[in-house]
Amino acid sequence: MNPRSSARSTAPLRSQLLLYGVAALAIVIDQYTKALVRAGMFLGETIVVHPALRNIFDLTYITNTGVAFGMFKNGGPFIIVLAAAVVIVIIYFNRDLPSDQHWIRVALGLQMGGAIGNNLIDRPLRGSVVDFLHVHYWPVFNVADSCISIGVVIMGLLMIHEARTVNKTNKSNVERQP
Numbered sequence: 001m002n003p004r005s006s007a008r009s010t011a012p013l014r015s016q017l018l019l020y021g022v023a024a025l026a027i028v029i030d031q032y033t034k035a036l037v038r039a040g041m042f043l044g045e046t047i048v049v050h051p052a053l054r055n056i057f058d059l060t061y062i063t064n065t066g067v068a069f070g071m072f073k074n075g076g077p078f079i080i081v082l083a084a085a086v087v088i089v090i091i092y093f094n095r096d097l098p099s100d101q102h103w104i105r106v107a108l109g110l111q112m113g114g115a116i117g118n119n120l121i122d123r124p125l126r127g128s129v130v131d132f133l134h135v136h137y138w139p140v141f142n143v144a145d146s147c148i149s150i151g152v153v154i155m156g157l158l159m160i161h162e163a164r165t166v167n168k169t170n171k172s173n174v175e176r177q178p
Contacts, residue, residue, distance in 0.1 A: 010095050010096065011094070011095060011096070011097055011098065011099050012099060015097070015099040015105070016094050016095060016097075016105075018102060018105040018106065018109065019090070019094045019105040019106075019108050019109040019112065020094075020109065021109070022105070022106050022109025022110055022113065023109040023110075023112040023113035023116065024113065025113070026109065026110055026112075026113025026114060026117065026143070026144070026147040027113045027116055027117045027121070027144075029143050030113070030114070030117035030118075030142065030143040030144040030147065031117060031121065033132070033142070033143050034122070034130040034132075034142060034143075037059070037061050037130055037132045038061075038130060041059070041061040041132070042061065043061055043062070043063065044060075044061065044062065045060070045061050046058050046059065046060040046061075046134070047059040047060075055136055056135070056136055057133075057134065057135050057136065058134050058136075059132050059133070059134065060131075060132060060134040060140050061130065061131075061132050062130075062131050062132070062140050063126075063128040063129065063130060063131070064128055064129045064130075064131045064140075065123075065127070065128045065129075066079075076123060076127070079119055079123060080119055080120065080123055080124060082119075083115040083116070083118075083119030083120055083123075084119075084120060086111070086112075086115050087112055087115055087116060087120065090108045090111065090112045091112075093108065094108060103154060103158055104155070104158060106151075106154060107150075107151040107152075107154035107155045107158065108151065108155075109151070110147040110148065110150050110151030110154070111147070111148050111151035111152065111155075113144070113147050114143075114144040114145065114146075114147035114148035114151065115144075115148065117142075117143070117144035117147075118142070118144040118145065118148075129142065129144075130142060131145070133146070
């Protein structure tokens with residue numbers, strides 16, 4: 001997962017496009033599902049998806065001026081600036097990732113797509129974000145929140161995998177010494 005190779009070079013555009021493709025797909029799905037909710041539900045409405053899921057999962061249309069899961073409700077302009085900075089950093093970082101770092105690009109693409117969908121499209125244009133996925137005992141969220149969370153989980157798993165690989169390598173090197 002080392003983002004820097006020994007010889008610093010920009011990754012080929014073909015490698016970089018994976019991140020942008022994942023981000024674009026995340027944005028399209030996020031915006032499409034939010035448009036469906038705005039067109040087909042009224043604010044505050046709950047739709048039971050299936051009777052067996054009644055107390056587990058439903059669709060509940062709410063708006064949110066905060067970040068994921070309703071945190072920091074009054075952070076509007078700051079959240080927009082922070083999201084823009086994160087997107088810029090991800091774009092810059094993508095250029096320097098080695099070509100074979102596909103899963104990092106997927107994770108960063110999910111995070112970038114989620115940040116753009118919620119914070120650079122919805123918040124400036126509508127003043128709030130549409131949330132509608134309601135897993136009971138958890139705050140209502142949306143596809144962009146899911147993308148960000150899944151991207152963070154992937155990054156965490158990659159970091160754990162790399163740490164284990166480095167530890168094995170270090171252990172092997174120590175065992176070889178006389």
